[in-house]
Amino acid sequence: MTRVNCRVVALMLLLGPAVARPLSAETLDERKVRCTSRQMRDLLEQGLRLSPTLASLVDRIERSDVIVYLKLGSTRPGTYGSTQLIGASVFARIVMVTIKSLAPSPDLLDRLGHELQHVVEIAEASDVRDAETLRALLRRIGWMPGADRWETDAAVAQGRRVRIESTRRTGLAAPRQAGGCP
Ligand SMILES: [Zn+2]
Numbered sequence: 001m002t003r004v005n006c007r008v009v010a011l012m013l014l015l016g017p018a019v020a021r022p023l024s025a026e027t028l029d030e031r032k033v034r035c036t037s038r039q040m041r042d043l044l045e046q047g048l049r050l051s052p053t054l055a056s057l058v059d060r061i062e063r064s065d066v067i068v069y070l071k072l073g074s075t076r077p078g079t080y081g082s083t084q085l086i087g088a089s090v091f092a093r094i095v096m097v098t099i100k101s102l103a104p105s106p107d108l109l110d111r112l113g114h115e116l117q118h119v120v121e122i123a124e125a126s127d128v129r130d131a132e133t134l135r136a137l138l139r140r141i142g143w144m145p146g147a148d149r150w151e152t153d154a155a156v157a158q159g160r161r162v163r164i165e166s167t168r169r170t171g172l173a174a175p176r177q178a179g180g181c182p
Contacts, residue, residue: 051162051165060120069095081099109166110162
């Protein structure tokens with residue numbers, strides 16, 4: 001039975017000045033995948049070195065209108081990550097990914113790949129701009145294992161690929177059993 005630990009939540013669509021500030025040319029030139037801490041940056045760079053799958057996900061996001069902020073932090077009990085659509089403007093859609101920080105490296109990279117696949121799902125669905133349209137997307141491509149929780153096969157698969165690639169190259173740990181999300 002698949003155990004699902006993540007949630008994809010559209011918090012709110014904010015078109016007001018607090019979020020939808022005009023973006024300068026300099027801002028538009030910045031990378032779309034942004035880390036909120038040195039630790040997160042180190043994890044992302046490690047993943048990019050070890051996992052072609054993770055690199056491909058980042059590349060797909062970089063070619064989209066989604067800006068994603070990656071942070072390590074606490075997540076809801078029983079979950080290891082979350083992807084939240086927090087705003088949209090005519091310039092960009094803003095997504096926040098939180099990875100549960102208290103986990104060994106292979107789990108963090110697995111979860112990062114998993115959540116970045118969710119970001120790609122949003123990025124490649126241009127109609128997703130608020131909670132309602134995100135739920136409509138998830139009804140098409142995923143399933144709802146619990147209240148306020150969604151999952152997709154692609155995210156589970158991408159997380160596993162990232163884990164296999166990263167552990168194969170480092171030899172630090174064997175891949176998890178093929179029984180669901182870590
Ligand atoms: Zn998920």
